[in-house]
Amino acid sequence: QSALTQxxxxxxxxxxxxxxxxxxxxxxxxxxxxxxxxxxxxxxAPKLIIYATTKRPSGSSNRFSGSKSGATASLTxxxxxxxxxxxxxxxxxxPGGALVFGGGTRLTVL
Amino acid sequence: xxxxxxxxxxxxxxxGSLRLSCAASGFSFSDAWMNWVRQAPGKGLExxxxxxxxxxxxxxxxxxxxxGRFTISRDDSKSIVYLQMNGLKTEDTALYYCTTLSGTFxxxxxxxxxxxxxxx
Numbered sequence: 481q482s483a484l485t486q487x488x489x490x491x492x493x494x495x496x497x498x499x500x501x502x503x504x505x506x507x508x509x510x511x512x513x514x515x516x517x518x519x520x521x522x523x524x525a526p527k528l529i530i531y532a533t534t535k536r537p538s539g540s541s542n543r544f545s546g547s548k549s550g551a552t553a554s555l556t557x558x559x560x561x562x563x564x565x566x567x568x569x570x571x572x573x574x575p576g577g578a579l580v581f582g583g584g585t586r587l588t589v590l
Numbered sequence: 591x592x593x594x595x596x597x598x599x600x601x602x603x604x605x606g607s608l609r610l611s612c613a614a615s616g617f618s619f620s621d622a623w624m625n626w627v628r629q630a631p632g633k634g635l636e637x638x639x640x641x642x643x644x645x646x647x648x649x650x651x652x653x654x655x656x657x658g659r660f661t662i663s664r665d666d667s668k669s670i671v672y673l674q675m676n677g678l679k680t681e682d683t684a685l686y687y688c689t690t691l692s693g694t695f696x697x698x699x700x701x702x703x704x705x706x707x708x709x710x
Contacts, residue, residue: 483634513694514694514695516694516695516696516697518635518697520635525687525700525701525702525703526627526635526687526697526700527700528696528697528698531694531696531698532694532696535694537696537698569634569635571635571637571697573695576651577640577651578637578651578653579625579637579640579695579697580637581627581634581635581636581637582634583634584634584635
């Protein structure tokens with residue numbers, strides 16, 4: 481099972497919106513709505529911010545939103561804040577019950 | 591409040607074995623599907639494997655790179671999940687996280703991780 485494809489880095493200015501893509505295949509991302517997104521600060525454990533492709537867990541900022549088109553899922557962060565600077569990972573359910581992560585995207589807030 | 595505390599990491603030579611533990615509290619452990627996820631230094635997240643609840647037959651699944659070398663077990667009486675790692679390779683060097691897996695396959699709670707270093 482190959483890793484999902486994410487851009488290595490994205491950047492934006494405070495107040496702007498950015499989108500991080502996560503591309504898989506018709507066997508994983510494209511076959512269901514079981515994509516989740518995680519935010520990770522340096523030296524910290526990842527934190528769930530989006531699940532089931534579009535849903536936010538309690539405590540997750542409403543500035544985070546998820547979507548999907550075909551085999552590409554996306555995470556959009558609106559009203560960018562300095563404290564959003566972190567690494568972001570997508571994750572998908574894959575055939576055989578596995579989970580597959582994207583390579584991660586470093587968000588820089590300029 | 592959910593707590594997951596991993597332990598058992600350390601320095602091990604290639605070919606060696608190590609058992610990691612994850613002590614859980616704050617939720618119904620016996621109903622939980624527990625996962626292990628690892629992160630090599632400076633690298634991304636990689637799913638390692640999972641054990642289902644005993645109610646769901648307690649079966650396990652593993653990622654291809656560790657299949658046949660790693661096993662996962664659980665002790666519901668102690669709320670502990672174990673990751674037994676045999677035949678360790680240098681590429682298994684990573685921070686190993688214990689996580690819960692809830693409906694819709696979301697990894698909703700994470701421990702702080704335990705570091706495994708495989709080196710001669």
